[in-house]
Amino acid sequence: MLVSLKSRLLGARRKLVAAAGTASVVAALAAPPGIARGTTTDHVVYWNRVLIDVYRGLTKVDAAPGPLARTAAMMNGAIYDAANSAACAGTSGCIGQPYLGRIPVPAGQSPDTSTAIDNAAYRVLSTLYPKSSYPQFDFDAKLSTAQATIPSGVTQDQRDQGASIGVKAAAVMAVTRAHDGSDNNAPYTPGTRPGDWQQTTPGPEGAALTPNWGGVQPFTMITTNQFRPNFPERSKSVTELLGTDTYKQHLQEVREKGRRDSTSRTADQTLAAHWWANDLDGTYKPPGHLIDQTITIADKLTGQTELKNAKLFALVSLAMSDAAISAWDVKFDTNTDLWRPQTAIRATFPDDPNWVPESKNGAGVSFSPPFPAYISGHATFAGAWAGVLKRYVGGDAFSWTATTDDPYAKDANGRPITRSFTSFSSAAQEDALSRIWLGVHYRADGEYGNATGDNVANWVVQNFLGVPAQGAVLATDSFERTVSGGLGAADTGGDWWVQSPAGDYSVSNGAGHITLSAPATGRSAYPNRVIAADTDLTVKVGIDKPATGNGVYVTAVGRKVEGAGTYRSVLTFKPDGGVAVQLRRTDAAGVETNVGPLQTISGLTYTPGTKLHLRLQVTGTSPTTLKTKVWADGTTEPTSWLQTVTDSTTALQGAGRAGLLAYLSASSTNAPVTVDFDDFQVSRPAG
Numbered sequence: 001m002l003v004s005l006k007s008r009l010l011g012a013r014r015k016l017v018a019a020a021g022t023a024s025v026v027a028a029l030a031a032p033p034g035i036a037r038g039t040t041t042d043h044v045v046y047w048n049r050v051l052i053d054v055y056r057g058l059t060k061v062d063a064a065p066g067p068l069a070r071t072a073a074m075m076n077g078a079i080y081d082a083a084n085s086a087a088c089a090g091t092s093g094c095i096g097q098p099y100l101g102r103i104p105v106p107a108g109q110s111p112d113t114s115t116a117i118d119n120a121a122y123r124v125l126s127t128l129y130p131k132s133s134y135p136q137f138d139f140d141a142k143l144s145t146a147q148a149t150i151p152s153g154v155t156q157d158q159r160d161q162g163a164s165i166g167v168k169a170a171a172v173m174a175v176t177r178a179h180d181g182s183d184n185n186a187p188y189t190p191g192t193r194p195g196d197w198q199q200t201t202p203g204p205e206g207a208a209l210t211p212n213w214g215g216v217q218p219f220t221m222i223t224t225n226q227f228r229p230n231f232p233e234r235s236k237s238v239t240e241l242l243g244t245d246t247y248k249q250h251l252q253e254v255r256e257k258g259r260r261d262s263t264s265r266t267a268d269q270t271l272a273a274h275w276w277a278n279d280l281d282g283t284y285k286p287p288g289h290l291i292d293q294t295i296t297i298a299d300k301l302t303g304q305t306e307l308k309n310a311k312l313f314a315l316v317s318l319a320m321s322d323a324a325i326s327a328w329d330v331k332f333d334t335n336t337d338l339w340r341p342q343t344a345i346r347a348t349f350p351d352d353p354n355w356v357p358e359s360k361n362g363a364g365v366s367f368s369p370p371f372p373a374y375i376s377g378h379a380t381f382a383g384a385w386a387g388v389l390k391r392y393v394g395g396d397a398f399s400w401t402a403t404t405d406d407p408y409a410k411d412a413n414g415r416p417i418t419r420s421f422t423s424f425s426s427a428a429q430e431d432a433l434s435r436i437w438l439g440v441h442y443r444a445d446g447e448y449g450n451a452t453g454d455n456v457a458n459w460v461v462q463n464f465l466g467v468p469a470q471g472a473v474l475a476t477d478s479f480e481r482t483v484s485g486g487l488g489a490a491d492t493g494g495d496w497w498v499q500s501p502a503g504d505y506s507v508s509n510g511a512g513h514i515t516l517s518a519p520a521t522g523r524s525a526y527p528n529r530v531i532a533a534d535t536d537l538t539v540k541v542g543i544d545k546p547a548t549g550n551g552v553y554v555t556a557v558g559r560k561v562e563g564a565g566t567y568r569s570v571l572t573f574k575p576d577g578g579v580a581v582q583l584r585r586t587d588a589a590g591v592e593t594n595v596g597p598l599q600t601i602s603g604l605t606y607t608p609g610t611k612l613h614l615r616l617q618v619t620g621t622s623p624t625t626l627k628t629k630v631w632a633d634g635t636t637e638p639t640s641w642l643q644t645v646t647d648s649t650t651a652l653q654g655a656g657r658a659g660l661l662a663y664l665s666a667s668s669t670n671a672p673v674t675v676d677f678d679d680f681q682v683s684r685p686a687g
Helices: 025-030 042-058 064-089 113-128 139-147 155-174 238-242 245-257 266-275 285-300 305-331 340-347 379-393 424-437 441-462
Strands: 397-402 417-425 473-477 496-498 505-508 511-516 522-526 535-543 552-561 565-573 578-586 592-594 599-605 612-618 624-632 643-647 657-664 673-683
Touching: 025 397, 025 643, 042 064, 042 113, 042 139, 042 285, 064 155, 064 285, 064 305, 064 379, 064 643, 113 139, 113 155, 238 535, 245 340, 245 424, 245 441, 245 624, 266 424, 285 305, 285 379, 285 397, 305 379, 305 441, 305 578, 379 424, 397 522, 417 424, 424 599, 505 535, 511 522, 522 552, 535 657, 552 612, 552 624, 552 673, 565 612, 565 624, 578 624, 578 643, 657 673
Parallel strands: none
Antiparallel strands: 397 417, 473 673, 496 522, 505 511, 511 673, 522 657, 535 612, 535 673, 552 565, 552 657, 565 578, 578 592, 578 599, 612 624, 624 643
């Protein structure tokens, strides 16, 4: 299933199911640790520790891997944009390209970066987990504790300016992720073939957990299956997979190594199996375990500052969130929803009917996680985490020691054991192997999971939060190619996504073409790697016939917030040869509202075959500023904008896509009409 990177995610509020045995976690959250005023603290690390405690206080679907990773990506993505926006206004300058957008800072202001971080994190967490539904979390107290550490030399104005940036960065994140499909609760029906996943725990507790997470809109990937791996030995179905030697060998391995009280598993492997698990309520779960290790590693990095941590934790969190989507895409959205070893062994070996995995719940009863085996979520998370860190640090070799929350990974005195590592990849590999020793995965689940996670990490590091340049180009296209049945791949910015039917699009003679075959026909196209809150779009356009009826409309879309609407500049080719332009917004249903006047451009005319340049700039949130201008090809671009307006429609105050639309009026009489596009560019506005 191909699903585009659409800007969606706040989702429905989740009902809290109280967990037994988490009283200490709740108490810790309700009463934040005291920090003396004026002491030095890293506010990125502080809020990630708060996040880890939140994980410990969540249960059931709230505590599923995907939702937890999503929260981290939202919080750390907003932290990064807030910190980066504040830094851009200071003497140190920007730390990288924005994730969703840069919050404008008025000239002369000097916002406090730590306060911006505090408010971004606070707003994201308190929005996702409101006190009315999650009374165990006291984020007000957490914010107060964090703010108590701001040095006394920071003025109230600087605090207020930082707070404003943080609040806006969190709001952009909330709007941008408001419709991502994370609240899709459609039921999952397991298959009936041998090899298909089946519940291993009866009743609701064992039902498939977040089976639709593979359809959640990614934070960075173009599609949810962008890094979908092949199946072992390139099998095409679960039936074919079960017949491979690889599967049979892996099944025998987990049968021997993963069973309860196995004699072929070493004591260290047993400890490692539980050390990495963290599957139970009251623990910080797999994403929290890796974030906790990131805190340990960041503390050992030379010269690591709060701003650098804002980037590091954002990269780690974005990668892990898309790793979860990638893993769940393979688990549930392919034709190999592979059964867990517990089911497979009992079905394959009649002489071993009582086989149970080493994995066990809080009561000591064996259990397997309630989702298919291939690929391993633990391994995919670990691959993404290790992949980011080795690229961030500049090498794989690194030494650290870490602990765990898992209740079964304790020494003889009941204290959590520690494990030490000398490279990021070795830690990720041990995480993958630990799932065999725990009896819940096959070797291929971990190997392919590690590789998938690393592919996600490489994508994130290579394409996000990069060199801090203003006016950075997001997409360009000169259309110097020949394509039919679509627009192909832009020079930069990815493939063009086109509205069906693809046959209405083509590229030839140095231009892209959209054919409007009948009156009242509209078509759209978007380069699939562009998503930003601030865009500056220019394009050269023309039509092949004189306009009739109410004209031909060519539209530049500067921000399309999925599930919410667009900001756009609409250029009208009129039947009398005149040209008009108007700034508009649309809602989720596509209904247009004029936000600027319809302006016929004095002295500007067109004839078929000639070209006009259309430029649209969309910047800021609450309010958003829209600017547009039009000029004839071969003439100098005007210095002034034709129209400048602001709009604060709540649902549009986020990041979105940028692209093109064409529409033939219902009263036109000379269809088909072809609209030509050339010299397309989308960049982040300078300044």
